[in-house]
Amino acid sequence: MHAISEFKKTVEEGIRKLEFPNDPPYLYDPIRYILALEGKRMRPVLVLMSCELFGGDVNKALSPALGLEVFHNFTLMHDDIMDKAPLRRSKATVHTKWNSNVAILSGDTMFVQSCQLMMQAPDSCLRDVMNLFHKTAIEVCEGQQLDMDFEEQQHVTTEAYIEMISFKTAVLLAAALKIGALIAGATASSAEHIYEFGRCIGVAFQLKDDILDVYGDADKFGKLSGGDIIANKKTMLLITALEMVQGADKEELKNWLTNNKSNPAEKVQAVKNIFDKLQVRDIAEKEMVRYFEMAMHHLDAIPVADESKKPLRDFAELLMVREA
C-alpha cells in the first residue's frame, strides 16, 4: 500500500515528464507555468488511491490521473479570468502575468491535452471513463456558471449554494475516485460508493475553503485573507449570515456589501465581527462535519478490508484539519 506522499511524488514526477512544444511560446509557456505551481495534486492522487484500493494496476491509472490534474488547471485558468483573480497559489494568475487572450487559448489547449491523457485509459473501461469525464466536465462548467449567477442574485439559499459547490468542486473529486475504481475494475456498486464518498468530501472541502478564507492564515492559504469578504463572494459564511442577521447588524452588513469604496481591511474586520456574533463559523463547520460523516458512511459501505481504506480516510481527515 502506498502512502499519500508517495502517490504525490509519482504525480509530481508525471507532471514534470509531460512534454509540451516550445512554439508558439504564448500558448505553451502558460501551461508549463500553471502546472509548475505547487498544488495539492488532490485529483490525480485520488485516482491512484482509489485504483489501489480496488486492487488495480496504478501504472494504468497514471495518465488519466494526470489528465484530471491538467483538466483542473485548465478550469482554474479560465475561472481566474472570469473571477478577475490576481493570485493563484500565491503567484500571479495567467491572465495577469500574460493577458486574457493567452489564458483563454492556453486553457483551451490544456483541455484538449487533458482529453488526450484521459484517452490513455485501458480499452476495457475507455468509454466508461470518458463518459464520466465528459459528464463531470459539463457539471464543472455548470457549477462555475451558477457561482457567477449567484453573485448577481439578492437571495441564495444554503441548499442552492451546496448544490453549486457540489458541481463546481465536488464532482471532480468524485470522478477522480470513480475513474480509479473503473480502471481497477471495481463493481458498479463500489464505484458508486467511492463516487459519493468523493462528492461529500468535496463539499466538505469547499466549506473548509470558505472558512479558511476568513479564519485561515493568509500566508499559508496562499490567497488574500478575507478575499471573499472583500469581493462580496456568496460563501457558506455570508449566505448563512444573510439568512440570520437582524436589526442594526443587518443594516451594517448591507452597507458593507453595497459600499464599494470602503477600506478593505476595515471591511474584512467589520464583516468578520458580524460573522462572529452570529456564529456562522460554527454553523459552517457543523455542515462540513455532516458531509464528512456522510462521506465516511460511503467509504464504510465498500466491501474491501478496512485496513486498505486507511489512506483515503487519512486523506479526508487531512483535508478537514488543513490550514491551507
Place this chain on the structure above:
Amino acid sequence: MHAISEFKKTVEEGIRKLEFPNDPPYLYDPIRYILALEGKRMRPVLVLMSCELFGGDVNKALSPALGLEVFHNFTLMHDDIMDKAPLRRSKATVHTKWNSNVAILSGDTMFVQSCQLMMQAPDSCLRDVMNLFHKTAIEVCEGQQLDMDFEEQQHVTTEAYIEMISFKTAVLLAAALKIGALIAGATASSAEHIYEFGRCIGVAFQLKDDILDVYGDADKFGKLSGGDIIANKKTMLLITALEMVQGADKEELKNWLTNNKSNPAEKVQAVKNIFDKLQVRDIAEKEMVRYFEMAMHHLDAIPVADESKKPLRDFAELLMVREA
C-alpha cells in the same frame, strides 16, 4: 449517392435535434444561439460525404459530424472574444450579445459536448477518430495563437501565413474528411489522400476568404466589408502587398497601418487602391488555384470510381467561386 444539399439538410436536422438543458440559461442560451446561426455546415457535410465516398454507413458518421460542427462553433465563440469581433454571420457575437465570461464558459461547455458527440464513433475506429480529433484541436489552437502573434510582428512571410491558416482553418476540414474515411473503414493511404485533399482545399478556402473580405459583397459575406483592412489584419493580400510595395506607396501604406484615427471607409478605399496597383488580388487568386489543384491531385489518387468523387469535386469548386 447524396447531393451536398441533402447532407446539409441531414446536418441541419441533426443540429436542431441536439438537446441542451435550459439551466443555467447563461450557459446554454449562447450555445443554442450560435448553433442556430445560419452557416455552411461545411465540416459535418464533409464527414458525411467522405464516409459515403468510401462506402461507409453515413448514419454512423452523423454524431461525430455534428461533434465537429459544435467544436467549430466553440472555436468561433472563443476566437471572436480574442479578435474583439462584433459580428458573426451578420449577427452579434456571443461576447457582444452577452459578455466575455459567458462566451468563455459556454465555449468550454461546447467543447465538452463536441467530445461527447465525437465519442459516438464506432468502437472499430474510436481511438483513431479521437486521436485525430484531439491532434487537430491542438493544431487549431496553435493556428489561432500564430494568427494573434502575427498581428504583433512587423514582418510575416507568405509561407508562414500559409502555415498558420493551414493550422487555424485547413486541418479541421482535413480532419472532417479523414474522420468520415475512418468510420467507413478506408485504407490508410486513402485516408491520407482525403486528408491532404481537405487540407489543400482548406488553405484555398481561407485565401478565398481573404479576397472576399476586400472584394466581396458585404451583404452576402455577412461581415464588415474591408474589415480586415480596417483591423490591419495580416491577410494574404496585405502580406503580399507589404512584400512588394515600393516608394511613395510604401510610405502611404505604412501610414494607413499606423494611423489609427483614420476614417474607416477612406482607409479601406486607399489600401484597396494600393492592392489594385500591386495586383495582389491576382497573386492571391493564383495561390488559391495552386492549392485547389493540389487538392484535386489528392482526390484523383484515391482508388474509387471517378463518378463517386463528383460531390466532393463540386463542393471544392463551389468554395472557390462562392461570394459568401
